Amino acid sequence: MISLWGDMNRRGQVVVALALLLLLVAPLGATRYVLSVLTLILYFVYVGQAWNLMMGYAGQLSLGHALYVGLGGYVSAALWVHFGIGPWLGVFPAVAVAAAFGAAIGWLGFRFGIEGVYFALLTIAFAEFTRIGFDHIGFVGGAGGLFIPYEEQRLGQWWNLRGSQLFFYYLAFALAAAAVLLTALLARSRLGYQWIAIREDETAARALGIDVFRAKLKAVLISSSMTAIGGVFYAFYYNSLFPAQLFDMGRSIELILGPIVGGTGTVFGPVVGAFILTPLGEILISVTEHLGINAPGAKAVFFGLTLMTIIYLVPTGVWPWLSRKLGLARRRP
Amino acid sequence: MSPLLAVADVGKRFRGLVAVDRVSFTVEAGDIFAVIGPNGAGKTTLFNMIAGVLAPNDGTITFRGERIEGRTPDAVCRLGVARTFQIVRPFPGLTVEDNVVIGALLHRTDMAVARRYARDILATLDLFEKRDFRASALTLPDRKRLELARALATDPKLLLLDEVMAGLRPTETDRMVDILRGVNRDMGVTILLIEHVMRAVMALAGHMLVLHHGAPIAQGRPEEVVRDAKVITSYLGAEATF
Ligand SMILES: Nc1ncnc2c1ncn2[C@@H]1O[C@H](COP(=O)(O)OP(=O)(O)O)[C@@H](O)[C@H]1O
Ligand SMILES: [Mg+2]
Numbered sequence: 001m002i003s004l005w006g007d008m009n010r011r012g013q014v015v016v017a018l019a020l021l022l023l024l025v026a027p028l029g030a031t032r033y034v035l036s037v038l039t040l041i042l043y044f045v046y047v048g049q050a051w052n053l054m055m056g057y058a059g060q061l062s063l064g065h066a067l068y069v070g071l072g073g074y075v076s077a078a079l080w081v082h083f084g085i086g087p088w089l090g091v092f093p094a095v096a097v098a099a100a101f102g103a104a105i106g107w108l109g110f111r112f113g114i115e116g117v118y119f120a121l122l123t124i125a126f127a128e129f130t131r132i133g134f135d136h137i138g139f140v141g142g143a144g145g146l147f148i149p150y151e152e153q154r155l156g157q158w159w160n161l162r163g164s165q166l167f168f169y170y171l172a173f174a175l176a177a178a179a180v181l182l183t184a185l186l187a188r189s190r191l192g193y194q195w196i197a198i199r200e201d202e203t204a205a206r207a208l209g210i211d212v213f214r215a216k217l218k219a220v221l222i223s224s225s226m227t228a229i230g231g232v233f234y235a236f237y238y239n240s241l242f243p244a245q246l247f248d249m250g251r252s253i254e255l256i257l258g259p260i261v262g263g264t265g266t267v268f269g270p271v272v273g274a275f276i277l278t279p280l281g282e283i284l285i286s287v288t289e290h291l292g293i294n295a296p297g298a299k300a301v302f303f304g305l306t307l308m309t310i311i312y313l314v315p316t317g318v319w320p321w322l323s324r325k326l327g328l329a330r331r332r333p
Numbered sequence: 334m335s336p337l338l339a340v341a342d343v344g345k346r347f348r349g350l351v352a353v354d355r356v357s358f359t360v361e362a363g364d365i366f367a368v369i370g371p372n373g374a375g376k377t378t379l380f381n382m383i384a385g386v387l388a389p390n391d392g393t394i395t396f397r398g399e400r401i402e403g404r405t406p407d408a409v410c411r412l413g414v415a416r417t418f419q420i421v422r423p424f425p426g427l428t429v430e431d432n433v434v435i436g437a438l439l440h441r442t443d444m445a446v447a448r449r450y451a452r453d454i455l456a457t458l459d460l461f462e463k464r465d466f467r468a469s470a471l472t473l474p475d476r477k478r479l480e481l482a483r484a485l486a487t488d489p490k491l492l493l494l495d496e497v498m499a500g501l502r503p504t505e506t507d508r509m510v511d512i513l514r515g516v517n518r519d520m521g522v523t524i525l526l527i528e529h530v531m532r533a534v535m536a537l538a539g540h541m542l543v544l545h546h547g548a549p550i551a552q553g554r555p556e557e558v559v560r561d562a563k564v565i566t567s568y569l570g571a572e573a574t575f
Contacts, residue, residue, distance in 0.1 A: 193438055194435070200427060204418070207410060207415075209487055
């Protein structure tokens with residue numbers, strides 16, 4: 001970790017330290033609304049980073065990551081609602097279930113050479129099937145949804161994730177920071193280099209002795225496990241789960257936009273992406289409301305146009321460009 | 334002493350086409366062994382079978398006493414067989430150094446150790462100054478040397494080189510010959526190479542094999558093989574570049 005820090009140039013260290021400090025003290029000056037937006041941003045940093053490990057580093061396109069959010073959320077919420085098992089314990093089975101699904105997808109895809117867009121289709125198919133399945137599982141409320149009840153006596157039981165907005169903010173902050181750190185460590189590890197080799201050229205990676213199947217499977221396992229923890233957060237933050245919402249493909253897309261805009265395969269891309277897109281979404285909501293535009297999809301159109309502009313201007317993501325502009329990148333001829 | 338590599342009666346068919354037809358040869362540890370033959374003779378196919386990319390239809394391949402035919406490329410590499418590709422394929426988005434680090438990480442878990450080793454290899458292959466370049470920014474001769482560096486970083490016992498001289502100018506060829514000699518002598522790596530540039534073959538090879546339409550037509554020491562009438566008519570007369 002020390003070498004991680006030492007690898008950044010002076011300016012990079014200053015910027016990271018300042019950003020951390022700002023986020024730590026943000027609740028002092030932020031309204032409840034701003035704090036909720038910041039919480040959402042940090043949540044997207046976290047799940048975006050999980051997806052980034054798989055796509056940005058290992059080069060495996062998943063368009064079904066909502067599956068892992070949903071599974072993590074449902075498993076932990078059901079354990080709590082039906083058996084009173086708290087999320088700190090419930091997170092383990094939640095991760096195990098999501099990882100099992102990830103393993104199944106990975107095994108199918110990587111064993112039978114389903115690659116690129118076909119692999120992406122497989123991930124969508126799993127998410128969709130699971131959504132339909134959950135619509136019919138009465139134990140978790142089916143299509144009608146699963147709710148974590150509001151209980152007066154449990155308020156403030158932060159160890160059961162029954163905390164205040166402030167508590168969830170700091171939890172999201174810790175998750176996001178941990179995800180960034182984990183990515184930075186993995187990116188410079190042996191496994192990270194194997195992933196990058198596979199992403200760049202699978203045949204050449206194999207010729208250098210890399211067990212491609214194993215390395216890819218590890219990527220899916222790590223990514224799905226991480227995402228499931230995000231699902232646990234989601235469940236206890238929002239307290240209501242609907243299959244049509246959680247497993248929806250739109251959810252999977254929403255989760256990957258941050259890393260794409262920020263820059264896949266970089267440590268800070270998903271961070272920058274989330275800090276651009278989530279506030280942008282909020283601004284568009286209030287602007288369209290102010291202008292009295294009630295046309296359905298107006299927000300989506302503006303959002304889409306903005307995305308297109310960003311991707312047109314900086315095709316490899318905002319972060320690589322920004323870090324060059326700010327002189328944060330290491331020099332490279 | 335058993336040979337480092339023994340190829341016995343190996344054959345490969347693609348649908349009707351016989352690409353490699355019952356080829357047998359052995360490579361002793363420490364040797365430089367050349368495979369020559371006109372385009373389409375089956376040389377790359379033969380390499381792909383040794384490297385685990387293709388499984389042979391017939392025959393056996395034995396490396397250090399272990400049967401390796403039909404194993405996967407990564408398993409074969411981990412046993413100590415590294416290869417370069419006829420059409421080079423470095424990792425384009427990575428730096429020259431990181432390309433080699435990935436090879437060095439095969440038998441090294443410590444990143445700093447792997448990086449140091451990668452730099453040593455880059456220095457021997459005249460690529461140290463370009464270590465921070467992106468691989469995609471290199472010229473063809475540099476890319477060929479990068480492929481060689483990356484393969485060497487996996488600590489192979491046997492190195493398979495598929496036309497590493499192709500596309501090089503004579504001075505660059507001479508430099509490559511020097512490098513390969515050094516790799517063979519100083520690093521103790523046995524080399525099996527496919528080559529069209531006869532000048533390089535004659536300078537390097539201890540033994541050679543000539544393939545024609547997938548079948549072996551001559552085998553032995555280079556100076557004996559080039560005198561062989563069949564070789565001269567089928568190959569050397571027409572296409573060889575001295
Ligand atoms: N994957 C393949 N499928 C079908 N035919 C192939 C394949 N690879 C090579 N061949 C054929 O096998 C023959 C030998 O090819 P190759 O081994 O590449 O020759 P060389 O390397 O000696 O030029 C050629 O006729 C080639 O077209
Ligand atoms: Mg060839």
